[in-house]
Structure formats: structure tokens, C-alpha cells
Amino acid sequence: MIKLAMVYPSRVKETTGEELLYSPLALAYLARHTPSNYQITLYDEYVGADLDPDRVDADLVAVSAITPGISRAYEIGDRLRKRGIKTIIGGAHVSALPDEALQHFDSVCIGEGEGPWRTFLEDFEHQRTKPTYFGPMNVPLAKLGTPRRDMVHANYQYPSVMTSRGCPHNCSFCYLTVFKQREYRTIPHDTVLEDLDRVRDNFAVVVTDENFIGYTSRDIEDRKILLEKMIRRKFKFAWGCQASTNLATEPELMSLMHRAGCRAVFIGFESIDEEGLKLVNKNHNVGLDYREVIARLHDHKLAVIASTILGLDSHGREYPDRLIAAMKEAKADFPRVFFATAWPGTPFFAGLEKEGRVNRNWDEVRKDVPSIQFKNFTHAEAIAARTKILDAFFNVFSISRTLSRWVLRERTLILTYLKMVVRNRIAEVLKRNRTYSRPGA
Secondary structure: OOEEEEEEEEOOOOOOOOOOEOOOOOHHHHHHHHOOEEEEEEEOOOOOOOOOOOOOOOEEEEEEEOOHHHHHHHHEEEEEEEHHOOOEEOOOHHHHOOHOOOOOOOEEEEOOOOOHHHEEEEEEEEHHHHEEEEEEOOOOOOOOOOHHHHHOOOOOEEEEEOOEEEOOOOOOHHHHHHHHOOOOOOHHHHHHHHHHHHHHOOOEEEEEEOOOOOOHHHHHHHHHHHHHHHHHHOOEEEEEEEHHHHHHOOHHHHHHHHHHEEEEEEEEEEEEOOHHHHHOOOOHOOOOOOHHHHHHHHHOOOEEEEEEEOOOOOOOOOOHHHHHHHHHHHHOEEEEEEOOOOOOOHHHHHHHOOOOOOOOOOHHHOOOOOOOOOOOHHHHHHHHHHHHHHHHHHOOOHHHHHHHHOOOOHHHHHHHHHHHHHHHHHHHHHHHHHHOOOOOO
């Protein structure tokens, strides 16, 4: 047996630091495509035990990393190299900066991993591994299969399920812009239903598609068919997903989503002004009345998790107050406020780098802490502004008002909402006391 260690690297434990703590699936999908002669051990440093690179018993180590964990990944790679253990790494960060990653790892997977994974393993077994492997993001998902659930750590609050991949939009801040040749593709319904059957005993499930409803009328019809199949399966869990504002124009689809168990939708509103939307190339939101969007979802008993960005160049000192007023008027159920963040490889990063405003201390590049140089805020001012916004929604009066909105309409939302509020308050306290810098930096 070949001993394979799979690792999600992180310097920070997220077990109490996220309102919605749901599982990553990248390594679980790779495990599904790994031959039976491999003995796999998972190390999920987000929520579980750390890998000790000086002692791990492995022939091969595969790492899936995002930017905040990349310095930890590089530390692991360097120490494994000294021991002569072969390594490979994948993810958006290294897809954007493969040359950086190759200073620490033997091989880098650029793009989606499942396609080149078996090729890499064959090369590994024949001692002929290459520095880079490329997985295009336009291949059909007919043979993707289900993620191996034994390769998902038990400490996550909610299990994740995927029903599609890809997004054709080019929002300048989005990590997906790192990946070229990307297309929206759906996973076969039977595969999705098989995976849903495996998580059916959970209270709630998070669907992690970039946009559950897709982008064309054909996509919408496919989603309706999938939802009808889910309804026939009589799943008892509630679920949430991410969708574009276009969902508000599809009453039949919203009705089917609710009947299939959907209770909340994460929507990227990003900015309440046209200038901010155009700055980040979120043109499909320009001209929308967010009050109307949210009202239509509410009419179909779907709560709205409203995602917004703070710190764009168009955001002046008065913007936090305007954002509070706009989201309250629109009756957003649960606001999520992220700092404008420059992920490497994105157009947003490229533009700010030319102005000398990006941060290359990767440990500090997170959506929940300031990392770029803002035009109109210091970091301390941005933190205070975000705190003000969240405090405006997570106080006794606002919480009571949101609860009253749903207590007679959809009671299954209440427990999840309260859990998210409690975790948000705990997370904010932790963030005020947490340092993200590497030791000694």
C-alpha cells in the first residue's frame, strides 16, 4: 500500500470563528479518484489535528490550500522536501502563482484537480512526476462521482454538497477569475441525489455551488428537474445555497426550492451604489432594487444572507451608515460584511498591485480582516466601520425583528438563524484578539 496524506493547511482553527462552518470537498473528491492501493490519511487543520511534517508516515503528501493557509502549506512542503517525501499542491492561490509554489512543492496542479490527479499518481508510481499539471474547468462532470464522506472531517457544523461548478461572470475580486477556460457545468442528478442520501440525517446542508440556479433558461429548467427529484426523495434537512439576484425573477424555481427544503439563499449584493458595482465588474447587479429582490425571496419563504463588501474606492466615510440603512430597509435577514480583499491572480489584485496597495503577507490576506490599503479608511477605521454595521444588525431589537418576520412564516429558520447569530458574536470577539501573522513575523 502507498501511504498518502491529504492536508488542508491552516494556522487558525475555525471551529468557533465562522457563522456557517461547512466542509471543504476538494480532497474528498480527489480521494474518490484515488486507486485502492493507496492508504489515505486526512489532516484537516481548519478543524482538526495538525500534520507534523517531521514525523508523518507518508510516501506522498497532497495539499489543498487557500491564500490564508498558504504560508503554512509552504512550511509543510519545505520540511517534507528535506525528508525526501514527494509533494503536490493545488488550489486557487497556487494556480495563480505556480512558480511561487514550486519553490516549496515538487508539483503544482493548476485548475481543477480530478482530471490530472490519476495522471499525476501514475507518474508518481513510475518516478516521473512533472512540475505542473493542468486541469481545465470546462470538462463535463459526468464522471466526477461523489466525494468520499470518510474524507470529510467530523468537526464541521454542516456538510457540504455540490451540484454544479463554474461561473461565466468576471467579478474582479472573485478568486474564480484565476481559472481560465471555465464554464458552468452541472453534476448528473443521480450523482447529486446519491450524495444527498449520504447526508440526509443532518439537520441542515450547505450547497456550495457558485450559483445554484445557473445562468441560462436551460440551466433553470435543469434546476427545476433536480428540485422535483429532491422533493420526491422527501429529504428532511433544510439547506441553503448561493445564487445570483436573477433568482428573484423565477417564481416557479423559488417555489420548488422551498418545497425541496431550501430555507436561505446567500446573495452577493456587494455594493449599494452603482459606482462600487462597476468598480468590481458586478454589472449584472447594476440598477437592481435590492428591496424588491429580497421581498420576492421572502414571498417564497426564502431568507436572504446578504453579502456585501466594505472598503472599495467608492466607499466614503458615510458609506457604513448608508449600508446599514439600505440593508435594513431591504429587510436583509443576515448581513455578511467582508473587507475588500485582493486575491492573487484576480484583476482586483493586479490593479491594486500597480498602485502598491496589496499585501503579500499571505497570512493576513483574509476577507474578515483588512489587508489592502484602502483609499478612504485606515485599517482601524475599516474595522470599526464593520463592527458598527454588524452591531446594527446583531442587537436585541434587530434580532427580535428578524425572528418576528419568520416565526409564523417559516419556523425551521429560527434555530439556524440563532446559531448563526451566536457564532457571529463569538467570532467577532475572537477576531479582535487574534493575530494572523506567522510566528516571528
